[in-house]
Amino acid sequence: MTEADKPQVTAGMRGASWDARLMNRSYQMVPYALGTADGQRTLGFLFSVTGNEKTVVSLMHPREMAITHYLVPFVLDAGCACWVQGPRSIGNDLRLEHETALFDVAAGMAHLRELGFEKIVMLGNSGGAGLYTFYNQQALTPREMRIARTPGGRPTNLGELHMPEVDAFILVSPHPGQGKLLMSGIDPSVVDEDDPMQTDPALDPFSKANGFDAETGKGSYAPDFIERYKVGQTARVARIDARAKALLMAKHEARKAVKAGTATEAERRTAAHAPIFQVWRTDADLRSWDITLDPSDRKTGSLWGRDPLVSNWGSVGFGRIVTPESWLSTWSGLSSHAALDKTLRALHQPTLLIEYTGDQCTFPADIREIYDQIPAPDKQHVRVRGNHHGMALSRDEEPGQRIAGRQIVEWLRATMV
Numbered sequence: 001m002t003e004a005d006k007p008q009v010t011a012g013m014r015g016a017s018w019d020a021r022l023m024n025r026s027y028q029m030v031p032y033a034l035g036t037a038d039g040q041r042t043l044g045f046l047f048s049v050t051g052n053e054k055t056v057v058s059l060m061h062p063r064e065m066a067i068t069h070y071l072v073p074f075v076l077d078a079g080c081a082c083w084v085q086g087p088r089s090i091g092n093d094l095r096l097e098h099e100t101a102l103f104d105v106a107a108g109m110a111h112l113r114e115l116g117f118e119k120i121v122m123l124g125n126s127g128g129a130g131l132y133t134f135y136n137q138q139a140l141t142p143r144e145m146r147i148a149r150t151p152g153g154r155p156t157n158l159g160e161l162h163m164p165e166v167d168a169f170i171l172v173s174p175h176p177g178q179g180k181l182l183m184s185g186i187d188p189s190v191v192d193e194d195d196p197m198q199t200d201p202a203l204d205p206f207s208k209a210n211g212f213d214a215e216t217g218k219g220s221y222a223p224d225f226i227e228r229y230k231v232g233q234t235a236r237v238a239r240i241d242a243r244a245k246a247l248l249m250a251k252h253e254a255r256k257a258v259k260a261g262t263a264t265e266a267e268r269r270t271a272a273h274a275p276i277f278q279v280w281r282t283d284a285d286l287r288s289w290d291i292t293l294d295p296s297d298r299k300t301g302s303l304w305g306r307d308p309l310v311s312n313w314g315s316v317g318f319g320r321i322v323t324p325e326s327w328l329s330t331w332s333g334l335s336s337h338a339a340l341d342k343t344l345r346a347l348h349q350p351t352l353l354i355e356y357t358g359d360q361c362t363f364p365a366d367i368r369e370i371y372d373q374i375p376a377p378d379k380q381h382v383r384v385r386g387n388h389h390g391m392a393l394s395r396d397e398e399p400g401q402r403i404a405g406r407q408i409v410e411w412l413r414a415t416m417v
Helices: 072-077 098-114 127-139 178-185 223-260 265-272 324-331 340-346 364-373 400-415
Strands: 028-035 041-048 055-060 081-086 119-125 168-172 190-192 195-199 351-356 379-384
Touching: 028 098, 041 072, 041 098, 055 098, 055 127, 072 081, 072 400, 081 098, 098 119, 098 127, 098 324, 119 127, 127 168, 127 178, 127 340, 168 400, 178 223, 178 324, 223 265, 223 324, 340 364, 351 364, 351 400, 364 379, 379 400
Parallel strands: 055 081, 055 119, 119 168, 168 351, 351 379
Antiparallel strands: 028 041, 041 081, 190 195
16 A cells, blocks of 8 residues: 555645645735624635626635635635635644634624625535534524524623624535534543543444454444444534533632632632543444445545544544533534534535545435535535545545645536636
8 A cells, every 4th residue: 555545634725735846826815813792803815816806716625724725726716715714723622612703704704894805605614514504604693683692601692793704605515513523433431531531332333343454454343333423423422511511610600709708718719720631432433434334435544544543542643632612512412503504504605515435534324414404495416536635535636625626626616807
C-alpha cells in the first residue's frame, strides 16, 4: 500500500487548503475585523478579482479558520467574491455554543449586505453545514419565535438579532451535525466517565468477541451487536447530558442563594465555579472499521486515522474537553439545536449538495437522508470520488476537490451569476 492509498487524517480542516497554483492569479484579499451584536469580535477575509462582483459565497466553520480553503479559487473562477470567516472560538470546544456562534455569522452576513452584494450563497463544508443551516433556520423564523434559550438554559437573545437572509446554499461533505456526528462515533462501552480505561466487554467495539480483528484493524459486526451498540451510544449521550444539566442546576441554585443573601461558603464557591469535564473515547463509529456497513469508496479508518487505540483513547478527539454549556449546545446528539434534521426543513433556497464517495465522516445513508430532508424545489446532488475533504482516493486519479470545484463553478454560473 502506497502513502497515497492509506487513509489520511482529515479531522477538522486538515487537507482542506487550496492548491497554491490555483491562486496564482490577480486577486485582492481584504481582512475585516467585525463587531458582533453581543460585543465580541470576528475576523473575515474577502477575496475578489474585479471588486465589482454582485454575488459573494460565504464560507465558515464553527471551530476552524479556513482562510485558504480549497474552494476559494473555484468561487473566484465562477465570477463571485468569496468571504471566508473565522469564529470567535477557533479550535476551542470550551467556548463553542452554536447559539452564540450565530452572532458571528450574523455579523458577517450584515457586513456583506452593507458592502452591496446582491446575492449571498452560504457554503457549508463539513461542520459548516450545521452552523449555516442553523443560521438560516433562525433567520427565517419570526423574531418572537426564535430559540429563546440555549440547551444549557442561557438566554440566546436571538429574538433581538438582525439576521440577514441569504439566497442559496452549497453543502459540501456535510455531516448531520456535530452532536449527531459524535453520537454515531461515541464509544458506548465506557463504564465510568472519569476513568476511560473502564470498559463494558459486551459493548467493546474493538474486542475480538464482538467482531474486531486487531491484526488487520478491521471489524465485522453482527446485526444484534450493532443494534445494542446504537442503543448504548444514545444512553451514554443521555448520561453525559444529565451530568451537564446537573452541574448547571447546582450552579443555578447556588447563584439564587447568593442573590437572596442566604448562601453558604460552599454555595458561593459553586456559584462562581465554571465546570469543565472530559469526554473520552469518541472515535468508535462501527462504520469506520467495518466498511461493509453502508458501503462506499472509503478506506478503513476514521477522520483521525486507522488506529483506534490512538484516536479513541488519545488526547485529541471531537468534544474531548468541554463545558456543560458547550457539550449540550454543540456535542450532544440529543440536545444540540444545530442538527440538520432540525434545521434543513427551512432550506427553501436553491441548493447544491456535493457528496464525496470515499468520505469517512458522512456515509451514503446520511447523505441520502440529508438530501431528502431539503424541501427546496431547486436542489441538486452530485457525487464525486474523494475523501472527506476531496483528496484523491488513489495516486493515479484527479483529486475530488478539483472535480467538486468545477461542479460549483458550473452551478454558480447557472444559478447565481
